[in-house]
Amino acid sequence: MEKSVATLSEFEAEAVRFASQLMPHEQATLVTLSGELGAGKTAFAKAIARALGIEEIVTSPTFVLEKIYLLPEEKAFNYGMPKPSFKRLVHIDAYRLERGSDLNALGFDELVRDADNLILLEWPEKVADALPAPAVRIALASHPDGSRTISYG
Ligand SMILES: Nc1ncnc2c1ncn2[C@@H]1O[C@H](COP(=O)(O)OP(=O)(O)O)[C@@H](O)[C@H]1O
Numbered sequence: 001m002e003k004s005v006a007t008l009s010e011f012e013a014e015a016v017r018f019a020s021q022l023m024p025h026e027q028a029t030l031v032t033l034s035g036e037l038g039a040g041k042t043a044f045a046k047a048i049a050r051a052l053g054i055e056e057i058v059t060s061p062t063f064v065l066e067k068i069y070l071l072p073e074e075k076a077f078n079y080g081m082p083k084p085s086f087k088r089l090v091h092i093d094a095y096r097l098e099r100g101s102d103l104n105a106l107g108f109d110e111l112v113r114d115a116d117n118l119i120l121l122e123w124p125e126k127v128a129d130a131l132p133a134p135a136v137r138i139a140l141a142s143h144p145d146g147s148r149t150i151s152y153g
C-alpha cells in the first residue's frame with residue numbers, strides 16, 4: 001500500500017493512523033523505516049510517540065542510537081473491548097551502526113523477544129543480517145515539492 005501526503009501535518013496524521021492499527025504479537029512488533037536522510041523517518045517515529053502519549057520527545061536519535069519509552073496505560077476502548085497495547089516504544093536509529101552484531105550492545109535480542117515492545121527502527125539496511133522479519137516495512141520518499149510518499153510492505 002502506498003500513500004502520498006503534501007504536508008507535515010498530513011504526514012503525522014498518517015503515522016498516527018498507521019500506529020493505531022498495530023497490535024502486539026507473540027514477539028515484539030518490529031517496524032522498519034527506510035528512506036534517504038531527511039525523508040521523514042524520525043518525524044514518523046515522533047508522531048507515533050506523541051500519539052502513544054509520550055510527551056518528553058526524542059532529541060536527535062541519530063546521536064542517541066536507542067531510546068526506550070515507557071508508555072502510559074492504554075485507556076482507549078474498541079467497541080467496548082479493551083484494546084491490547086504495547087508497554088514500551090523502542091526507537092532505534094541504526095545509521096551509525098556497521099553490522100547486525102552492533103545491535104547486541106543495545107540489548108536488541110531481548111527487546112525483540114518481548115511482545116510488549118513496539119520497535120521502530122531507522123536504517124534497517126545497516127543491520128539487515130541481524131533483523132527478524134519485520135511486521136511492517138515502511139519506505140519513505142521525499143519529493144522536490146516537499147510532499148512525501150509512504151509505502152507499506
Ligand atoms: N510533508 C512532510 N513530511 C515529513 N517531514 C516533513 C514534511 N515536510 C517537511 N518535513 C521535515 O522534514 C524533516 C524530515 O527529517 P527527519 O524526520 O529527521 O528525516 P530522517 O529521519 O528520514 O532523516 C523534518 O524536519 C520534517 O519537519
Ligand SMILES: [Mg+2]
Pocket residue numbers: 041042043062093122
Ligand atoms: Mg532520522
